[in-house]
Structure formats: C-alpha cells, structure tokens
C-alpha cells in the first residue's frame with residue numbers, strides 16, 4: 001500500500017469521500033496515513049479523527065510569511081515520507097518550494113473544468129460564482145498534478161456537470177461535489193497508488209537483476 005497524506009482546510013467532504021471509499025474496500029492500494037490541516041478548527045480534522053486517521057494541524061493564522069509556512073509544512077509532511085499527497089480542499093497557495101520538494105507526488109482536486117476558472121482567487125465557492133457569472137452551461141471538476149503555478153499541472157481526470165437554470169453558487173457547488181469531485185478523486189488516488197506500487201516493484205526487480 002502507498003502511504004497517502006491528505007491536506008485540508010475546511011469541511012473535508014473530499015476527505016470523507018476517500019474515507020468512505022476506503023471503508024467500502026474501493027482503495028486496496030491506499031493507506032490513509034495522515035491528515036494535515038491548515039486550521040485546527042477545520043471540520044475535516046473531526047472527520048479524520050472519527051475515522052481513526054492521525055491528524056496534525058499547522059495553523060496558518062500564526063504566520064505572516066508564506067515562505068516560512070510552506071517550509072514548516074514541508075518539514076511536517078516529510079516526516080511521513082508519503083508516496084502521495086492529496087490537496088483536498090487545501091485552500092492556501094504555498095510557495096513553489098512545496099511543489100519542488102514533492103514533485104510528481106502531489107495531486108489536487110479543483111471544482112471546475114481546468115483550465116477554466118483556475119488560478120489565484122479561484123477556490124471554493126468563488127469558483128462557482130465565477131462559473132455562473134460567465135454563464136457557462138457545463139462545469140465540473142478536475143484532478144491534476146500540483147506544480148509551482150496553481151491549477152496548471154498535468155490533468156489526470158475530469159468530469160463534467162450540467163449548470164441548471166436557477167443554480168446558485170451553493171447549489172452548483174453541491175452538485176459538482178456530489179456528481180464529480182467525490183467520484184473522480186477516490187478513483188484517481190487508487191490509480192496513482194497502483195501505478196506507484198508497480199513502479200516500486202520494477203525498481204526492486206531491476207536492483208535484484210543488477211545485484212545477481
């Protein structure tokens with residue numbers, strides 16, 4: 001199994017989708033190792049505790065320097081040596097050091113069909129406000145790799161969701177979560193961990209061949 005660290009800031013419904021998928025036996029290659037929160041008050045922390053997952057909070061409120069916050073967060077996550085890090089509703093932009101340190105091992109769930117409605121200022125409910133203001137008829141969610149520039153990394157999975165007449169940002173957010181985010185995130189996490197395990201085995205095989 002691959003050790004996965006999940007980074008959260010708020011309600012944690014995407015974390016819950018991972019917890020539920022795990023308890024239904026849908027994530028056999030995934031070990032939900034720890035939840036790292038940017039706020040000790042986040043409901044996501046309660047969800048993790050209820051599921052018996054180790055939690056650690058690094059309160060962003062105590063920091064005036066984003067670089068220092070990023071470095072401290074990296075140090076904390078490094079302790080777990082995770083095979084995968086999932087930013088699941090982690091709503092703060094970190095400095096590029098984060099993506100550089102864990103390059104290729106961080107994936108994010110974003111509530112739109114990127115590259116639409118991504119980047120600075122596009123997070124949480126604001127994404128849906130912007131989608132409605134733009135008058136799009138279809139939106140959705142994206143799972144992608146995290147790189148130094150927010151919301152621009154290679155896309156792993158997307159799912160489209162219809163925008164309905166009379167939608168508010170809140171109704172649209174709920175539908176995007178239910179129909180897209182909670183569906184594609186667990187699948188993408190399991191797929192990553194399967195691939196990770198295959199890669200580890202191949203590495204071991206090469207080493208054995210070389211040693212003999």
Ligand code: GAR
Pocket residue numbers: 008009010011012013014015044088089090091109110111122123124127177181
């Ligand atoms: C989710 O919709 C997630 O996609 C979004 O914040 C919400 C967090 O909800 N993330 C972003 O906007 C990242 N740019 P949750 O805490 O209930 O999972």
